[in-house]
Amino acid sequence: MIRRRDRGLAGGQVVPRTLGLSAIFFVLLHPAALLGVAWTVGTVTTSQTLEGATPGAWITGVIGCLALAFWPSNSTTYLRTRVVCFVLSEGLLLGGVVTHGESILPGIAIQLSFAAFSTTIGALAVLSTARVRSTSQLNRVALVAVTAYLVFVLHNLGFAGMGLPIQAAWGAGSQILLGIPIGLLLGLLLVPLASCALVRRVARADLVHFDDVEPTHPWRAAQGIIATIIWPWGDAPRKLLRRGLVRSG
Structure with a gap:
């Protein structure tokens, strides 16, 4: 008898x-x-300027993410464990780089993190329905982006009302460009970029329509979706590196 954990998935379950x-x-x-x-x-x-912040957390997170991201893609040994370790490394990286970044360039790193998290929330909410996934790519990107902007606003409203020593809501503390804080501007620009990447990643998973899909396939696809928070491009770093080597060769 085949155990349930070893059975393949039907295409519609992916x-x-x-x-x-x-x-x-x-x-x-x-x-x-x-x-x-x-x-x-x-x-x-100094709590207000984060003077003395250490980069140890995000450096450790970068090492963990790179080591796990460049693991041979055809290896399924302990894949689920590797994916969970990647997620934890990414969280360590995010917490470290945002906090350390605020000590160097106030108002920028926190807005980029708000934008990345908001877009992920928007994509998970909007793309969870098959009716939305069946629409055009432009419609999906627009729906994810609009939802992400709403969550982005809520992030800033909530952060502004927390009374923290660091006042970085709405990009406060960053340089001003065209009357808009650069941190806020970069966050607003990141939303459509991340929305496109997330829609493409979900669409790739949705291309699997045949039965008996490998059970680990959703784990790989979910890892790619979460990785979009720190890498808002459609292709993984390994694919981009391989493509660059092919062109240079």
């Missing part, structure tokens, strides 16, 4: 399973991010 795993990974990301924040501010001497 995207719901992928989005469900992505939601779980998104939740799992947050404790790791909080650990990254705590690690980074552990040596802070």
